[in-house]
Amino acid sequence: MSTQTTPSAAPPSGAEGAPERQGRTATLAAVLLAVFVVPMSISGTAVALPEIGADTHAGLAPLQWVVNGFNVAFACFTLVWGSVADIVGRVKAFAAGAAVYAVASLGGALATDVLWLDATRALAGIGGAAIFSCGAAIIATAFDGPTRAKAFALFGTVAGIGVAVGPSLAGALVQGLGWRWVFAVHAVALLLVLLAVPTIARAVPTAGGSGARVDVPGSALFVVAMVLLTTAIVQGSQWGWGSPGVLGLFAGAVVVLAVFAAVENRREHPMLDLSVLGNRRFVGLCLVPVAASFGFVTMLTYLPSYLAAATGRDSGAAGLIMLLLTAPVLVCPMIAAKLVTRGISALTLVHVSLACLVVGDLALTLFSPDVVILVVALPMLVTGAGMGLSAGLVDGQALELIDPAKAGMAAGFLNTLRLGSEAIAVAVYGSVLATVLRGRVEDGIGDHAGAAQADRVADLAAGGDLARATELSGAVDTESFTRFLAQSYDSAFHTVLWGLAAVCAVLCAVIAALLRGGSPRRTA
Template sequence: MSISGTAVALPGIGADTHAGLAPLQWVVNAFNVAFACFTLVWGSVADIVGRARAFAAGAGVYAVASLGGALATDVLWLDATRALAGTGGAAIFSCGAAIVATVFDGPGRAKAFALFGTVAGVGVAAGPSLAGALVQGLGWRWMFAAHAVALLLVLLAVPATARAVPDDGGSGARVDVPGSALFVVAMVLLTTAIVQGSQWGWAAPGVLGLFAGAVVVLAVFAAVENRREHPMLDLGLLRDRRFVGLCLVPVAASFGFVTMLTYLPTYLTAATGRDSGAAGLIMLLLTAPVLVCPLLAAKLVARGVPALTLVHVSLACLVVGDLTLTLFSPGVTILVVALPMLVTGAGMGLCAGLVDGQALELIDPARAGMAAGFLNTLRLGSEAIAVAVYGSVLATVLRTRVEDGIGGYAGAARADRVADRAAGGDVAGATELAGAVDTDGFARFLAQSYDHAFHSVLCAMAAVCAVLCAVIATLLRDGSARNAAA
């Protein structure tokens, strides 16, 4: 719900806090970036201090941060609490996968990871609808309060979890503080560059400097990790092409599914005029398959269907689904786009859980935390980057469209601020801010401009997903061939 539902609340948060586009985007991005930055860190820490302890610490941090978000008085406070929540969420996701990999093996592990994916699917499926209902009925603060309540229930289950994990005292090695710090800095620089690209200009010295800084810090990180006795990331994991290929599957899902999960609710409110509750209900078409497909995939594997075949089918669904989602338009009926939404959701659902189990089977159990951390770092890191790229490029395309067309409406001005407000989903506020004489006509112009930007970015995301699918297919084929030869 924290990942999929927050976007539904953005228009309400923006109207309540009078936030600009960049701070408003960080309500989503702060969580995703922190999640991405600390997933690998927590995976490594879990192998050292114990997975149940690390899991409990993350749940506690997440609960406190969610309560702070519910009490936030301005958008910067909210951004800070969202970053803290992402830090705790990274521990839950990374350590949770490592705990499942440690407790179960054989067919039991496949079933456990299928359930792991299904439960995640419950959150993804219910997130937009529940968030929309809470925002519309009680206000956006209650959405974050609901997160805090959920995490309190998680904390109550920690003692049982700790008892179930065998030999969870940790390895006793020291935490890789230099490597952890370098990785976090690199991710923050990279994502900040992407988010600010639409604000400062993609060729601005500040943006180029952030990108260059991220590359330099990542190079230093790799050099440091090669020299550490107990590195946060053993780069030897990357020599297994099949493991790398499986880890890239969630990256494709980030561009093909998570971007839609995050920004389609805003499109439904900004371009089609629906309210938050209606947008949340429509999102069930996208998220419901994520609830059903993980267990379906597990059953198919149990009946002899190769797991890699299902992985390839899921990737194909992502590409086809994204391309057919271009059928969306301000006046389209939901029946026209229902099938594309279901196909896109199936692309995510078929690989959820299945990829985790397949990837961790290739790794020594002693390094399960690190491997799960790396897998989920790519998953959450790519989500943060994909969402940031989508939001930033959409804002850039929309600003260009508004600047080109605003002169045709008498009295309309402040194109930059109007475009930023519209990109955040508040078309009514953007229309009022513009001051156009023909308010109805200008509102239609903004909706059409948002629709144009949405389609442009959607096609770009589908292209990125298609390229990733080709790379993954090559890695998995080469990895299978090498395993067979061995």
């Protein structure tokens, strides 16, 4: 991507005419609406999972893919869309992504079984990849100076709002209208975004058209590698982590990634210009969302299931409780932006956010089936702050280190790590939870008269459907067996939490080393 045309710099805000300012305002509003929908979709879908599972009678693996299908597709295609946007134009790519997302959301609302829903969520992930990559590149192209910093702060804030309102909005929709409306709302929002595309095209300087071609071999190899990797993680609990199938998938992912790197080094216009990875500070900043994926996104995705399975709360109550986790993501990005303007180092805030993730995850072990919510309110708020303080701030800081001609590719790489790590983190969490829970169920199921089919019972329990798991077990004393499943789920949940905190701590150490040794200079 080293030969891309450098986008025209936006003129200083004082030199803009009123129509140009209005065009940029409308552009920012449309991009932010699309950006709002994507995280709202992720967090909202998590709340709806128990109802989706009950309605479609889905097991854990296909139910996981309602979330994982979106995340894997997003991870696979974010980098692809970023490079494509630098070639064909960011507005065209953004519009295409919004259209794909709208169609997929409508298809999800009409899904008749979980496999159909999985497919539509994967398609939505492809569209979401374009929205995030191209949306960030459009902001980087259309704005400059202080207005650019403010636009990226709003980018992070709006993404936080989407995360924050997703659980409560989805909970209200599920209870009032049914889970299908969670996806129908997304389709309506993206239709509004598509109506604003002509305005965006007029406001954003023309980019692309440099003669470069889409890196089809590199794109295909990257997609295959991500699919192999995530499938191995998701199926680990089903097939066994040491099974030939899982080990073969992991080995295949490593081989394909190696081939991908070799191909990219030889292409004139690679999907990923590997020279940007030589900037340690850029790489360190790109790893910050990876830590957030393990420390925050896993809780965002599966804490509603814990609240349903271990504490017996319904979707509406779970959605309200989740506001404690998501509310900081709503306010912290703008707080971080204001602190930076007042002289606080952006890197200092990044380090604080990482510390919050580790401390928050450790403190969330206070959760129990009978816990008073006030006890876990502070840990949830701290964990949310760990996500919110770096949201938006990381994007702006990272893209400032890269040549504007490579903004689409750089944004694609950043968001590939962000959503790719989310897909992996969510898959790891689900698989490890299922593995640990299966062990707990197998150890204790013999103490309950009539209970059998430990594997299938554990599978359903891991998806949060304790009622159906108890029914399937054949236990004579159903009340006692349901209580046993809730306790087993609680124990498995705490085991996984300790592991997440450990992963976050290791990532924090790696990021600190990269940021300390990195250069603040822009990579050409």
